Amino acid sequence: MSTPMLPSRPSAVPTPACATARRWKPAPSIYGAAAVHAGAAAALLAQPHAWPWAAGGVVASHLALTAAGLWPRSALLGPNWTRLPEHAGECIALTIDDGPDPEVTPRVLDLLDRYDARATFFCIGDLARRHPQWIEAIVARGHAVENHSQRHRHTFSLTGPRAMKREIEAAQRTLTEIAGTAPRFFRAPAGLRNPFLEPVLCDLGLHLASWTRRGFDTRAKDAGTVERRLLDGLAPRDILLVHDGHAARDARGEPLVLDVLPALLRAAAEARLPWTTLRACLDDQP
Ligand SMILES: [Zn+2]
Secondary structure (H helix, E strand, C coil), rough: CCCCCCCCCCCCCCCCCHHHHHHCCCCCCHHHHHHHHHHHHHHHHHHHHHHHHHHHHHHHHHHHHHHHHHCCCCCCCCCEECEECCHHCCCCEEEEEEECCCCCHHHHHHHHHHHCCCCEEEEEEEHEEEEEEEHHEEEEECEEEECCCCCCCCCCCHHHHHHHHHEEEEHHHHHHHHCCCCCEECHHHHHHHCCCCCHHHHCCCCEECCCCCCCCCCCCCCCHHHHHHHCCCCCCCCEEEEEECCCCCCCCEEEEEHHHHHHHHHHHCCCCCHHHHHHHHCCCCC
16 A cells, blocks of 8 residues: 655635526426415315315325435436536546545545546545544645535434534535545535535535436445446546545455546546546636
């Protein structure tokens, strides 16, 4: 294992923790749910004995919104980056979640350096606070740090708008302070969310990002399976997801992601698909 390079600490320039707020435009599903509620209320007033139908409609609309939130790649609750925008051309994006991890992140950074690849790290605020030097290293070595919540609670999608905002804002403050640049993207823990998330992200000027394909490298037993999931059908504008935190281990106890990454980076080089970061593909980037 090579010795990871530790960068010097970036100068302490105060940086605003949030980008400019986006205007919230409710998704058609939200209008639909609102229409069902209004219709149910009107039906109750006109024909009180029809209450089971009205209640059934309301429950069904809630179930539909819940199902949309449990589907990480769905855009039913609002905009969601599942691929890079068209102007990204041939580029692809590697996103790396759940770090920083003091054992795995430095080795991931060395591999990325070896292939001159840029990646987007979705980091957990609490871990960033514990291992700030690896957030600094990610930025110093040309990668992007984005928001993956402060505590990565799996109950995130069950919380209301205020708790959700607290959690995202705390990570936004932590990561901005350490990285010196405010995150522009948010990825929900396990990709699960609810209809309250999009207005909160708009308020904080963040964009929701999921992925095109993921390797399930926190649960897989061998690197080959993860490689196939990520590489079969690899195409321009794909967003790939692997993990430097919570990494599954192979029979030798080695994190799978460290076996997977060289194959992935080689395959992209052979297919002439350059790596980019999500933020480099935002419209407001120069
Ligand atoms: Zn995660």
